[in-house]
Amino acid sequence: MTIGILAALREEASHLLADLEPGGRRTRIALRDYTSGTIHGHDCVIVLARIGKVAAATTATALIEHFGVDRLIFTGVAGGVAPGLRIGDVVIADTLVQHDLDARPFFPRHEIPLLDTSHCAADPDLTGRLETAAQAFLDGTIWQRIGPDVRRQFDLVQPRVHRGLIASGDQFIGSATGVRALREALPDALAVEMEGAAVAQVCHEYGIPFAVMRTVSDTADDQAHRDFPAFLGQVASHYAHGILQCLFEAGIPPAGPARTDPQPPLNAPGLKARAT
Ligand code: SAH
Secondary structure (H helix, E strand, O other): OEEEEEEOOHHHHHHHHHHOEEEEEEEEEOOEEEEEEEEOOEEEEEEEOOOOHHHHHHHHHHHHHHHOOOEEEEEEEEEEOOOOOOOOOEEEEEEEEEOOOOOOOOOOOOOEOOOOEOEEEOOHHHHHHHHHHHHHHHHOOHHHHOOHHHHHHOOOOOOOEEEEEEEEOOOOOOOHHHHHHHHHHOOOEEEEEOOHHHHHHHHHHHOOOEEEEEEEEEOOOOOOOOOHHHHHHHHHHHHHHHHHHHHHHHOOOOOOOOOOOOOOOOOOHHHHHHHO
C-alpha cells in the first residue's frame, strides 16, 4: 500500500518531508517534486500540490497514475464559514463540493456534469482515523509544538475537531459578502478552500479512498488575509505534521479490495439525455 500526501502550501509540507526515511527519493514531474519514502513503516509519496482545483487535480492524478498510490490524504488550511468555527480548529471532510461549479441550466447548480453528483464522499474509514488522529493531537502534543506567544497571537483557546462538508473553488473568499453568499448557497458547509473537492472528484473517478483535513486559518471575511503567512509557518505546519504523525503511529491498515462497480459510462443514456 502506498499513501499519497498532498499539501497545498510549502509550509505544510516541510515538516512532513523531514520525516521521510531514508531521506526521501525525489521525482520531478510537470513542475512538481514528488518525494517517496516511508513514515512509521508506511510507504508514502509527499507532494506540494500548489493552489487551486486544476493544480490539485493534476497532482492527484499523477500520484495515482505514476506512483500507484492507493490512498490519498490532503492536508491544508481553510476558511471557517460555519458559525462557531474558530481559527485553529480542524475540519475533516465527510463530503466535498465545488462551490463554483455551475452548469445551469443543463445541470443543477454544483452538479459535476455527467457524473450525476455534486458531492463526493471521503472514505469513511480513513476519515475516521484522521479525525481520531486530529483529536489525539489537540489533546496531546499541540502545546509542545506551539508556544504560548504564538498561542496568544492567534487566540488559540481550545481548538476543536469538526467533521462535515467542505466547499472548494478557485477563489480566495475574503469578504463578508463572499462568505454570506457561500453560506446561502451551501448552508451546511463548514469550511471553504481551493483544492479538496477537485481531489475528491479525481479519487471518486479512480475509486481511490481519500481523506481531507484542514486547519482553520481564517473566517473567510475581511480579516482573512491578515497574518496568513505567519499562521502557516507557526501553526498550520505543526498541525499537519502532528496530526499525520498521530495517524501513522496508530497505523493505517492496507486498503480493501479495489472497487468492482465501475462508474457508469459517460455516454449512459440517462446522462446523455440530460446533457443535451
Ligand atoms: N498567501 C498564500 C496564498 C494563499 S491562497 C501564498 O502566498 O502562497 C489560500 C490557500 O489556503 C489555498 O490553498 C486554500 O485552499 C486555502 N484557504 C485558506 N483560507 C481560504 C479562504 N478563505 N478561501 C479560500 N481558500 C482558502
